[in-house]
Amino acid sequence: MSNQGYFAAGDRIQLTDPKGKLYSFTVTPGKEWHTHKGWITHDDLIGMPEGSVVSTTAGLKFTAFKPLLADYVLTMPRGATIVYPKDAAMIVGLADIYPGARVLEAGVGSGALTISLLRAVGTQGSVHSVERRPDFAENALSNVENYFVTRPSNWSLTVGDLQDQEVSNEYDRVILDMLAPWECVELAATALRPGGVFMAYVATTTQLSVTAEAIKADGRFTEPESSETIVRGWHHEGLAVRPQQRMIGHTGFLIQSRRMAPGVEVLARRRRPAKGAYGVSED
Numbered sequence: 001m002s003n004q005g006y007f008a009a010g011d012r013i014q015l016t017d018p019k020g021k022l023y024s025f026t027v028t029p030g031k032e033w034h035t036h037k038g039w040i041t042h043d044d045l046i047g048m049p050e051g052s053v054v055s056t057t058a059g060l061k062f063t064a065f066k067p068l069l070a071d072y073v074l075t076m077p078r079g080a081t082i083v084y085p086k087d088a089a090m091i092v093g094l095a096d097i098y099p100g101a102r103v104l105e106a107g108v109g110s111g112a113l114t115i116s117l118l119r120a121v122g123t124q125g126s127v128h129s130v131e132r133r134p135d136f137a138e139n140a141l142s143n144v145e146n147y148f149v150t151r152p153s154n155w156s157l158t159v160g161d162l163q164d165q166e167v168s169n170e171y172d173r174v175i176l177d178m179l180a181p182w183e184c185v186e187l188a189a190t191a192l193r194p195g196g197v198f199m200a201y202v203a204t205t206t207q208l209s210v211t212a213e214a215i216k217a218d219g220r221f222t223e224p225e226s227s228e229t230i231v232r233g234w235h236h237e238g239l240a241v242r243p244q245q246r247m248i249g250h251t252g253f254l255i256q257s258r259r260m261a262p263g264v265e266v267l268a269r270r271r272r273p274a275k276g277a278y279g280v281s282e283d
Helices: 069-075 085-094 112-121 134-148 183-189 203-217
Strands: 013-014 022-026 032-034 039-041 052-055 062-066 102-106 126-131 155-160 173-178 191-203 225-227 234-237 238-242 253-258
Touching: 022 069, 022 203, 069 085, 069 112, 085 112, 085 191, 102 112, 102 155, 102 183, 112 126, 112 225, 126 134, 134 155, 183 191, 183 203, 191 203, 203 253
Parallel strands: 102 126, 102 173, 126 155, 173 191
Antiparallel strands: 013 022, 013 062, 032 039, 052 062, 191 253, 225 253, 234 238
16 A cells, blocks of 8 residues: 555545445546446546545545555455454554564454554564465455555465464464464464463353463463453534444453463462352362
């Protein structure tokens, strides 16, 4: 994507009508974008600054911007449920995905999280993605290439099961978005350098519990921490300020831990578990 503040051929453009409805397409010389009230010629958009108001031949007006990352991932073709922007932002922040980081990702889906990871690691970092379903991998490849205009040179995509991959401790971060991340805790321990971050994105409390216990049982990670992110928008019209009736509630849980140094025993947990946390005692 161009970052100069002006539209160029090949840029993605997002048009918003007065009712807030979004439309998105790629600026292509010689093409036209048609609506129920006239059309807009792509050539007229080239060289126009972001934040302009454009009109169709029949006078229908739109505000024109390049889409933000959140806009792009919510409108791109999906082969699988995407990692929502609120969760992708938390993953990048909580897992501390920094410029130059080496990231192993499994469960690419439609590529939404992959794009965020690639932006965060920058050109000096790298992302190795593993996706078991070829159709998901193909769709993710298309979405990533469309977003960056080309395939990033620091991104590799492997089709197959993560458990079948041979890894060494060359990664700074391991990010899992898969059905059974607990099956890959041992592999993550091998892949991560000391101090590296393990993070899994799961949908249910059962998955969360099993993953947490697998991390503890492995013995090479710190005590796992878990969270979820809920976002509520607000309406504001003068002094009439109220929460929106619809909100982005539960989408998934994040569970994270850090790789201990080789041969170092994890400090024992000091707090007592809740009564019945590990089943009914047989006294």
